[in-house]
Amino acid sequence: MNDIGWIDAALTAARPQAVAALLRYFRDLDTAEEAFQEACLRALKHWPLNGPPRDPAAWLILVGRNVALDHVRRRSRQEALPPDDVISDLEDAEANVAERLDNAHYRDDVLRLLFICCHPELPATQQIALALRIVSGLYVKEIARAFLVSEAAMEQRITRAKRRVGAADVPFETPGAPERAQRLAAVAAMLYLLFNEGYSASGGDVHVRVPLCEEAIRLARLLLRLFPAEPEIMGLLALLLLQHARAPARLDSEGAIVLLDDQDRSLWDREMIDEGLALVEKALRHRRPGPYQIQAAIAAVHARAPRPEQTDWAEIDRQYAILETLQPSPVVTLNRAVAVSKVQGPVAALEMIEGLAQPLAGYFHFHGLKGALLMQLGRDAEARDAFNRAIALAHTPAEAAHIRLHLDRMQREGKPRSTKKASAHQRQG
């Protein structure tokens, strides 16, 4: 690996803590970011010579703070900057800062930084874009590419979002327990959105955008490391790992969606699955179930099945029933219906989704599942209607192409099919 490669990785790793601490110090996002940038430039100069400091975050905080303070002084008094070598030997100073920045501080600083991005008035995509820019340090160009908009449009979006959160008053005192819990929940929701944005792209040609998923996993790891006893954060990381483990099998070589039932399970990432399973089990031992833990438990059932027909659908049905009480939503019921179709058959599942026609009228997966259930029952004309509606609502060409496959198959075979296809529109796919 070249020099720049490892420095880049070290800077990326230190960024959330360093920017968060600088934000607490300067109480201004732009100043904190600029200070961090300056510190990175110095790191690029010093680290190749001296090797990485023992605590890169502490080094960057100290240098960033000094540089920014110098700027302020220089602006006010026109004084010259101290020469670089004054800050080149930081061993002792660094240890001091590291000492002062105890874990509790780091923890709440990083949480605050993430929470600032979750301003409730910001639409979800802007929350995500802001987090990717500020916390992850992705370039505007990279974020623009991930969201399939022009760089200028993304630049404008982020600037506007920053202005908004800058005006918001997020207190800098150490938060109390209820406040911390509330911030954690908001941040977890944002990370979940970020992951979903990558997992099932909301537009464009690409169905799975791996870098967004990986960034969401990295941030969830960061969050769990800061709050290691929060079962819902364990559940969130487990969920993301278990879902992402299937990424290599979710699309075929032509980019078409491969359903859960048809996926080559040997392509699933075993390492991610094992870690996800370990985390779910650990989280559930806390006996404080939450939506992420339950969704992770459902993903775990799929991950444990060596072959699709060995899936414990009754267990999935049970977990969805718990999820319905924790977080009632038509989408949850729709997903439960998939499990019900496996355990009790398509008639029971159709009954279950009957009441969802209105709330989910504009939801691709509703019409897709309905079509698949009707197809199983041999009600081809109704199935065709549902499929056509699904196609009209598809977000990506891959989604539409997938439904067309069903229509073609129906056309070709012209008779009822096996029960296997009831999973056609499970989001787990």
Add this chain to the structure above:
Amino acid sequence: MYYAIFAYEPEPAVDALSKEQDAAMMAELAEVRRKLSAEGKLGPVARLMPTPAATTVRRATETVVLDGPFAETKEQLLGFYIVNCETLQDAIDAAQQLTAPRRAAGLPGALEIRPLAAYFPAGA
């Protein structure tokens, strides 16, 4: 004499490695392992899952099961090797070889060498 070599690193630094960087480091480490193994020095090797998956069982008046690793430190135990070496110097040499790929990946952590008091490779 058997020695355990424990690998400590700050986890965020490991997280920040790209898949390719991690794979490159692991490939280089595999090379070192092959060499130590050919010299008849290498016993079991393990890479541990990240610490959020860890659980600590502590005995107070009654057993308490806690989240997370035993100690909250900047550097975490991420893996270990068991080596069979004549002398401590040999073990240090082995550790030094295992250090190089980590350094190349920019990981700042350390390898700790601990002589084993007892060794049961098959768990007997």
